[in-house]
Amino acid sequence: NYGVGMACSYFEGYLAHIIPSDGARFVGFEENINIYEAKQGVIFPVKRLFIVITKSLYCPPDLKHFNKKNRKLPYLEACQSLEDVEKDVAGVKNRTYRNSAYKIYRAGGAPVYLAAECATPLHTLHRVLERKALYEELSDVDPQEIVSDFCEMLRKVIKKSPDCCEKCELVYYDDKDPSQNLADVLLDKIKEIE
Amino acid sequence: NYGVGMACSYFEGYLAHIIPSDGARFVGFEENINIYEAKQGVIFPVKRLFIVITKSLYCPPDLKHFNKKNRKLPYLEACQSLEDVEKDVAGVKNRTYRNSAYKIYRAGGAPVYLAAECATPLHTLHRVLERKALYEELSDVDPQEIVSDFCEMLRKVIKKSPDCCEKCELVYYDDKDPSQNLADVLLDKIKEIE
Numbered sequence: 342n343y344g345v346g347m348a349c350s351y352f353e354g355y356l357a358h359i360i361p362s363d364g365a366r367f368v369g370f371e372e373n374i375n376i377y378e379a380k381q382g383v384i385f386p387v388k389r390l391f392i393v394i395t396k397s398l399y400c401p402p403d404l405k406h407f408n409k410k411n412r413k414l415p416y417l418e419a420c421q422s423l424e425d426v427e428k429d430v431a432g433v434k435n436r437t438y439r440n441s442a443y444k445i446y447r448a449g450g451a452p453v454y455l456a457a458e459c460a461t462p463l464h465t466l467h468r469v470l471e472r473k474a475l476y477e478e479l480s481d482v483d484p485q486e487i488v489s490d491f492c493e494m495l496r497k498v499i500k501k502s503p504d505c506c507e508k509c510e511l512v513y514y515d516d517k518d519p520s521q522n523l524a525d526v527l528l529d530k531i532k533e534i535e
Numbered sequence: 536n537y538g539v540g541m542a543c544s545y546f547e548g549y550l551a552h553i554i555p556s557d558g559a560r561f562v563g564f565e566e567n568i569n570i571y572e573a574k575q576g577v578i579f580p581v582k583r584l585f586i587v588i589t590k591s592l593y594c595p596p597d598l599k600h601f602n603k604k605n606r607k608l609p610y611l612e613a614c615q616s617l618e619d620v621e622k623d624v625a626g627v628k629n630r631t632y633r634n635s636a637y638k639i640y641r642a643g644g645a646p647v648y649l650a651a652e653c654a655t656p657l658h659t660l661h662r663v664l665e666r667k668a669l670y671e672e673l674s675d676v677d678p679q680e681i682v683s684d685f686c687e688m689l690r691k692v693i694k695k696s697p698d699c700c701e702k703c704e705l706v707y708y709d710d711k712d713p714s715q716n717l718a719d720v721l722l723d724k725i726k727e728i729e
């Protein structure tokens with residue numbers, strides 16, 4: 342089914358490329374963060390990829406779009422990206438995989454650094470569902486069912502993969518709930534793991 | 536179903552990003568080829584993206600892997616890639632999309648340039664099906680059925696999209712048939728379109 346297929350292709354086509362070391366050109370996600378820390382003189386309290394799953398499936402280009410108007414609350418700002426992963430894939434020479442680093446500013450504390458992004462397959466699904474005429478065959482799917490199949494399958498596969506298992510975090514964020522602030526959700530997740 | 540979902544996400548999550556102009560940073564695929572021709576002093580007889588669909592679903596890192604041992608036959612060689620498409624997508628800043636240019640050498644004629652690659656979702660599917668233990672839920676799928684659903688849906692969607700319709704070509708290649716040479720299959724496709 343759609344959600345299960347999405348999770349398999351997200352893991353095999355992406356997480357399996359960017360998280361583990363490939364024993365050759367790519368040192369692995371955690372080491373990539375270590376290199377970034379050394380170069381930029383910053384500290385990531387948690388060296389994992391935070392994958393944000395939004396309730397509405399809407400994924401803005403930049404996570405700062407989820408910041409609240411009230412700047413006294415913690416807020417996200419993109420910084421320099423991590424080092425690119427480049428590899429020849431399916432006839433595409435030097436295909437590039439790039440992860441973003443964000444800092445969370447908060448009152449009464451130093452900014453907190455993390456690697457974060459939305460779950461891209463959900464972003465694509467959201468765009469697909471918005472174009473009903475083009476993708477008529479998918480007009481009667483239940484998005485929430487697809488997302489829950491996606492998350493359940495992804496969690497299963499990550500758990501079974503020793504080299505990815507403790508290196509990504511699925512983060513649920515209800516972007517339709519005005520009382521939820523993504524920066525706070527991420528800070529809580531970091532405290533939980535630290 | 537899996538194949539239909541793969542086609543929708545390949546079109547919406549990739550072709551829709553790299554083929555049309557976005558009216559802002561990206562001039563569009565055809566114009567990107569024009570720029571390449573001017574910079575490199577070469578000519579692309581057909582300014583479309585050739586998407587190679589292999590029978591076995593196996594997609595090598597570089598299309599040269601399909602060249603025959605006999606060098607009297609036409610053969611592929613990767614050249615400098617086209618200009619990157621960069622855009623913020625789902626929280627990933629400056630996500631990079633890159634297409635490869637290849638030249639086909641042939642006896643008794645100048646080399647022929649083209650933009651080509653394998654259909655990445657099939658590559659990912661191939662890797663997923665090879666890891667039966669990790670993706671148990673997909674162990675009883677019929678790959679050929681998925682591919683045929685994928686191709687049929689993709690063809691439908693491309694046909695309905697005026698800004699992509701004459702800009703990509705699906706190319707079927709039976710990589711298990713020793714008498715088929717991908718470079719020749721592509722040359723024939725180019726002659727057909729020219």
Ligand SMILES: Nc1nc(=O)c2ncn([C@@H]3O[C@@H]4COP(=O)(O)O[C@H]5[C@@H](O)[C@H](n6cnc7c(N)ncnc76)O[C@@H]5COP(=O)(O)O[C@@H]3[C@@H]4O)c2[nH]1
Nearest residue numbers: 350351354355438461462465544545548549632655656659
């Ligand atoms: N040739 C090629 N070059 C690309 O740059 C590219 N980007 C996407 N695709 C293919 O288009 C389709 C839709 O992409 P989406 O982003 O929704 O899902 C992607 C996305 O969620 C994630 N992913 C892959 N590459 C990246 C990336 N560089 N950054 C973030 N996420 C990525 O993993 C999924 C599967 O990727 P692929 O299995 O490589 O094939 C994809 C997919 O079939 C590409 N195909």
